[in-house]
Amino acid sequence: MQATIMYGAGDVRVENVPDARLIEPTDALVVVTRAAICGSDLWPYKKMGPSETGNRMGHEFIGIVEAVGADVRKIKVGDLVAAPFAWSDGTCIYCQEGLQTSCLHGGFWGGTKLDGGQGEAVRVPQADGTLVPLQVGKDNALMPSLLTLTDVMATGHHAALAAKVGPGKSVAVVGGGAVGLCGVIAAKRLGAEQIILLDRHADRINLAKEFGATDIVSERGEEAVTRVRELTKGLGVQSVLECVGYEESTLTALSIARPGGAVGRVGVPQSEVMPAVIPTFFNNVTISGGPAPARAYIEELLPDVLEGRIEPGRVFDRVIRLDQVPDGYRAMNDRKAIKAMIEF
Amino acid sequence: MQATIMYGAGDVRVENVPDARLIEPTDALVVVTRAAICGSDLWPYKKMGPSETGNRMGHEFIGIVEAVGADVRKIKVGDLVAAPFAWSDGTCIYCQEGLQTSCLHGGFWGGTKLDGGQGEAVRVPQADGTLVPLQVGKDNALMPSLLTLTDVMATGHHAALAAKVGPGKSVAVVGGGAVGLCGVIAAKRLGAEQIILLDRHADRINLAKEFGATDIVSERGEEAVTRVRELTKGLGVQSVLECVGYEESTLTALSIARPGGAVGRVGVPQSEVMPAVIPTFFNNVTISGGPAPARAYIEELLPDVLEGRIEPGRVFDRVIRLDQVPDGYRAMNDRKAIKAMIEF
Helix, strand or coil, rough: CCEEEECCCEEEEECCCCCCCCCCCCCCEEEEEECCHHHHHHHHHHHCCCCCCCCECCCCEEEEEEECCCCCCCCCCCCCEEEEEEEECCHHHHHHCCCCHHHHCCECCCCCCCCCECEEEEEEEEEHHHHEECCCCHHHHHHHHHHHCCCCHHHHHHHHHHCCCCCCCCCEEECCHHHHHHHHHHHHHHCCCCCEEECCCHHHHHHHHHHCCEEECCCCHHHHHHHHHHHHHCCCCEEEECCCCCCEEEEEHHHHHHEEEEEEEEECCCCCCCCHHHHHCCCCCCEEEEECHHHHHHHHHHHHHHHCCCCCHHHHCEEHHHHHEEEEEEEECCCCCEEEEECC | EEEEEEEECCCCEEEEECCCCCCCCCCEEEEEEEEEHHHHHHHHHHCCCCCCCEEEEECCEEEEEECCCCCCCCCCCCCCCECCEEECCCCCCCHCCCCCHHHHCCCCCCCCCCCCEEEEEECCCCCHHHHHCCCCCCCCCCCHHHHHCCCCCHHHHHHHCCCCEEEEEEEEEEEEHHHHHHHHHHHHHHCCCEEEEEEECCHHHHHHHHHHCCCCCCCCHHHHHHHHHHHCCCEEEEEEEEEECCHHHHHHHHHHHHCCCCCEECCCCCCCCCCCCHHHHHHHEEEECCCCCHHHHHHHHHHHEEECCCCHHHHHCEEEEHHHHHHHHHHHCCCCCCCCEEEE
């Protein structure tokens, strides 16, 4: 079969690999129908050192179950399923608490040992815990929005929950990539009154406004902080969604939170230390977030997608085929595309 | 009148200063009956550069109202009042939210412009917002416990709330000073099942056990992390109260929180950056806390003190008079005393 392999920074190839197949009795074999390239895939695309073996890529996919292991009970051959970006057993202490990204017997797709979503098929471990059947046809028009539930929409929702977004609150979203845009949707959905997007790219800004952003701040650093304060009677916002991960964007996020506010961080941190922890201490700012338990949120957000109340699939502004994946990475890295969907 | 002034590291003196007096119409003049030396007073005692004018010290006190300004409505001459460690107007947006330490018109005691609690009398700004009348006599046997409500017991409670302590939870308290010991009381009061104290001093450990600590970890650094994991089935604890403020203790606190757990930090941070923010991200650990809104908590905790359900006053293991304050600092800094109370 064909699958995407990253061999180093800027070096993504679609190549022949051994066919995905069942190994454990709890596995399912899923033939991929839709997948995506994630903003977090761009971190290794920028930084990864050269590798002879490379890493299999992709952690957002929907597909059809072709086979299941002997111990799989809930998932059936022929099901159309969504796979969250982490696989999980559904039974451990963390899965029971709804934090499936910390599953004691789970993990993440791709790398050197597992299939990735950016390929023709995937062996899915812990299929009963991991996969969510979708009650729609494989080419349903809602497919882009359904695909975002596997990561970016779930992640935007997680950021909003971690930032304690609620009715009437003031919210800032730092970074208008696909996750930040979904963060705007999530903030609006949870009742935020003011939603400030911090970004400077016209395509993202336009979409954010359609999703519910009330204000745009295109300044950076100290100027951005000043501007957000101007927009919030000098106070800062109650909730901040940090959707980038750089130390600079984290500093901005922490600096625009008002006393007693909360920062939900979902941008994968690119620095081992967090800045400005003395002012955040004196302001009693809560810092929360991490990888979103998409497995828990898919079921929560699914009705809103199916009934058309949210349209996160609009973050896909490029549709490609598997052999065009290297172009998709390049376009996203060059900010010529917000997010690319792969159709099979 | 006599008051405590710090002129630099290790240099604390009790000297004559101008008598405290009303200045603003919202002021009250309070004659101090009990005060205390705080663990946080030891930070400048260790580090402060030499100062010609010095800083007035003390932020925990109880006293009798001797005079009030023309605009003071609730506080009456003759009231016995407790003063939280921050003064606040009681009406601003943050006071209304119960975060009086961020009051838009408030501040902290002492320094170069305001009286401190470690003196014979204090001008109290925003008296109606700041002071809490106590319905007991000035020499009531509960006075030590009542005095802790002005800071350390409120701070331990704040750490426990920030760490999301609740019924049946596993909790670790990093640091067994007065705040950490009050954190043990707070965790027990909120229903924690397991309370692990990280400390190595026998006097603190003994008191912590009486307050409800179920386990003691005297190791440090990586060994402490290993030990806490052993005590929690390999998982780590759900709630961590960081009651020290050093980067090392913060690293320990973050490292013993289990996935989905929370760290309530109340030790004043001694480093501008926070370590280990990548693992805490992947574990979805919440970091919260800051200066406790003692003003809000005094009223919440007061019934438990008055009815004897909690006895935080036991953290005072030394009682001194005002002229002995320099000895009190020395004893606390040398860890010969947990906390000193000043009787006037």
